Amino acid sequence: MSSSQGIAISLFSGAGGLDLGAERAGYHVRAAVEYDRDAALTMEKNFSGLASPVIQGDILDIPTREILRAAGLKGRERPELLIGGPPCTPFSKSGFWLEWKREGLDPDASLLQAYTRVLAEAKPRAFVLENVYALTYNNKASRPAFTRLLKELHEAGYEFNYRVLNAADYGVPQARPRLFIVGVRKGGKVPELPEPTHGGLWERRASGNGARPHVTAGEALAGLVTDPEPTEVVRGTWGHLLPGIPPGDNYLYYTAERGHPEPQFTYRSRYWSFLLKLDPNKPSPTIQAQPGPNVGPFHWESRRLRVAEVKRLFTFPDEFELVGTRARVQAQLGNSVPPLLAQKVVEQVAATNRSQ
Template identity: 45%
Template sequence: MLKAISLFTGIGGLDFGFEAAGFSTAVAVEMDAVACRELRRNRDWPLLADDIHKFSSQQILDTGGLVPGEADVLIGGPPCQPFSKSGYWAGGDAARLSDPRSSTLEAYLRVLRDCRPKTFLLENVHGLAFKGKDEGLKFLLEGIQSINKGLGTNYIPYCKKLNAAEYGVPQSRERVFLIGSRDGKPFRFPERTHCTTDDVEGIDSGLMAYKTAWDALGDLPADAGGDELRVKGKWGELLPSIPEGNNYLWHTGRGGGMPLFGWRTRYWSFLLKLKKDQPSWTIQAQPGPAIGPFHWRNRMLSGRELCRLQTFPDNITFGCSRSEVQKLVGNAVPSLLAEVLALEIKRQLLGVPADAALKLLPPSRGVAPPPEPVYPVPEKYHHLLGDHADHPGEGRGRGAAVRQIEQDLF
C-alpha cells in the first residue's frame, strides 16, 4: 500500500478516507489524549501521542519506518482557531499569525521540508482563505516556496474551497484544501458530483442529487439513546415545536410559528433540526446545549449517527462519552471527501491506477418518510411572545459595535 504520514490526526477522518483509497498510515501524530485512546481502539497505526512540536521530523520518520523522500503523501489539518470564522474578526493580520495556536502551520511546513513526501494534502477551515484576511494561506504558500528554494524541490500547491455535500457526503461542510506534488505535476480538483435538486442545470448535466440525512441514518433506530440524547437546558422543550429542517427562525415574526425571537438575533444553528430529505448542516465539535443540528425526533444525534454524517467507516467504535465523540467527529474531515481527493492524488500525482467505485459513499435509501409532527409551544415559553426587534443588519449588530470600539481604542 501507499504510505502516508499523518499530522494532527484527531480521530482519523482524513486517514479513513486515504485508507479506503489504498493508503496506509505509516505514522500518526496527535496530542489529544482521548483521540489517541480512540485511535488505538480502532487502528494499529504507529502513533506519536503528544504535541507535534515535541517530535523532530527524524522521530516521525523513524516511527513510520521511513526515510526522507519515501512517504507517498503527507496529510493533516492543522488546528487553527485564529483562522476560524470568529478569528476572521481579529484586530489585524499580524495578530492572527502571532497567535501561538497558528504555529501548527509552521509545524506542518517543517515536516514537509524535512520528510520531502512525494505529495501533500493540507486541510483547514475556509476562513484560512477569506478575501483580505488570507495571511495564513499566504504564510503557507511562502513557506512552500522557501522549501523549494532550499531543497530544489518543485512543490506547486493547488488550493480550493470544497463543500463536502457536492461530493456525496450527507453534510454541508466547507473546507479549504492545498494539494501538491514534489515534482510539480499539475493537479485538478475533481468536479462536483452532487447538487441540490433545485439545481436544474446540474441535474440535467448528469450530477446526482445530494445525499441526505435519511440516506445516512435511515437504517438506524430512530428512538436511540434514551435520556442520554435528550435535549436539556432552557430551550430543550421548545425543539418539538419547530418543523424539521428549521431553526429558531420558525418562531420569529417572519416564520410560521410564534414570535418568540427577533429575526437573525441568534446563531443559525440555534434549535436547528435535520430534515430527512436534505444533507445535514455542519457538525460542530463543541456545541452548546441548544445548538444543532438535532435529530428530527427532537434529540441529540448519537455517536454512530454523527459518524454516519461524517462518512466514517461503519467499523469505528468508541469507548468515550458522547460529548467526547462529538468533539472528535466535529473536528474531523468527512472521510468520503478525503477518499475522493486521495483517489485523485493517486491518479494524477502518483500515477497509480485507482478504482472508480467509492467505498465510503452512503447508499441511497429512496424517498424519505414524511416530516415528523410539530407540537404546540409549551406554555413555559409564552412569556416570550411579543414584537421582537430584528437584527439591524450586517456590520451593525452588538458584536460589530464592540469591534469598532476596540479598533478606535487600540
C-alpha cells in the same frame, strides 16, 4: 532519496477521517501525530497498520526524524504522502466574533508552520493539507496566514493546487465546506482537485453537480438502529421549543417576522444553528465539534443526534470505534474530515502519481 511506496504520514490526525480516506485511496498510514489522548487512542484502535503507537504530544516539540522513525523509514527513505489538517481555531468562521482572532493573535496559527516544517524536512512525494475554508478570507487573521502558508509550501519545494470543497457535493450527507491543498515536489505533475459528483442547493445557491442530487440525512440514517443516549434530551431555557420547530427550520420559526402568534425571539438575534433541526430531505448542515446547549443540528425527532448517527453523517463506518466521553467523541467527529471526501481528494493525488 527515495519515496517508500504507499507509505503515508499523518499529522494532526484527530479521529482519522483524512487517514481513512488515504487508506481507501491505496496508501498505508504508518505513523501519526496527535496531541489529544482520546483521539490518539481512537487512531490506535482503528488503524492496525501503524508501524508504531501514535506519537502523542505537541508537534512543535517533535522532531521530523522521530516521525520518520515511527513510520519505519530508515536512512534516506521518505514517505510517499504527508497528510494533515492543522487545528483551525484562529480561522474558524464561528470564532470571528472574537476580536483577538480577527486580529490574527491566536497562537494556534503557528501550527500551520509546524506542518510546513515537517513537509520541508520529510520531503514526501506528495501532500494533502486540509483546513477551514475561512482561512482563505480576506481579513487581518486569514489573509496574511494564508499568504505565508502558500509561500512556505513553495519554499519547501512543492507545487500545488487548492480549492474549497463542499463535502455534500461529493456524496457526503453533510454540507461541510473545507479547504484542500494538494501538491507534489517541484518538477512533478500537480494533482487536480476532484470534480463534484453530486449537487443541490447550499446556502440558497446551486452547488456541485446538479445531475446527481445530494445524499440526504434521511437516506444516510435509513435503517440505522440505535439505542437512546442519556444526554440526547434537549433541556435548558429553550429546549422545550424544539418539538414545535418543523424539520429544516430553526429559532426563526418563533419570530414575529415569520408570523408566530407568540414570538420568543427577535429576527436574526441568534446564530443560524440555534435550535436548528435536520431536514430528512436535505444533507445535514455542518456538525460542530463543541456545540452549545441549544445549537443544532438536532434530529427531526427533536433530540440530539446519537453517536452512530453522527458517524453516518460523516461517512465513518458503523464499526468505527471512538474513545472518550460523549463530549470528547463529539469533538473528535466534529473536527474530522469526512472519510468519503478525503478518499476522493487523495485518489486524485494517487492517480496523478501513478501516471508519472
